Amino acid sequence: MSETAQDVILQAGERRMLAFAIADEQGQPLDISAIAFTWRCARRDGAVAVIEKVSGAGITVVDALQGRVDVQLGSADTQGLDGLYRHELWGAEGGAPFLLASGFLVAEPALTEAGT
Numbered sequence: 001m002s003e004t005a006q007d008v009i010l011q012a013g014e015r016r017m018l019a020f021a022i023a024d025e026q027g028q029p030l031d032i033s034a035i036a037f038t039w040r041c042a043r044r045d046g047a048v049a050v051i052e053k054v055s056g057a058g059i060t061v062v063d064a065l066q067g068r069v070d071v072q073l074g075s076a077d078t079q080g081l082d083g084l085y086r087h088e089l090w091g092a093e094g095g096a097p098f099l100l101a102s103g104f105l106v107a108e109p110a111l112t113e114a115g116t
Contacts, residue, residue: 006103008087011110013079015072020089020101022067033064035091039071041105042086050085051077081107 010016018039022030037059040049053059053071062068071089089101 006087006089006101008103008105010073010078010081010105010107012081012107013075013110015075016078018071018073018087019062020069020071022069022091022100029065029067031065032061032067032069032091035093037061037069037100038090038092038097040088040090041081043084044086050081078107081105082109083107 006018006020008016008018022032022035024030037055039051039053039059041051042049051073053073055061058072060070060072062070069089083106085105085107087103087105088099090097091100092098
């Protein structure tokens, strides 16, 4: 059920919506209506998150029956990022959390206009 290689490349200060399609082991959409979500971004596994989003605060269930959930990153979220990070989407349904998706996030400095 966990999707790996959900890699993201963005510019520091960029707004970005990350879309996830949660499926079961057979690849069929998973009903996520009872799942609470947490998304984290950190320099490496086990490190303190530099960005964290939770259900209702940056994470929106787009279509529960089709397993579609979005994570919204604002420009303030990505402003100070630079380099390689790891991100993970976790779910919890009445018990221990379980990993739904993971990958790398690469933040590149934004280009500036000539003469600035």
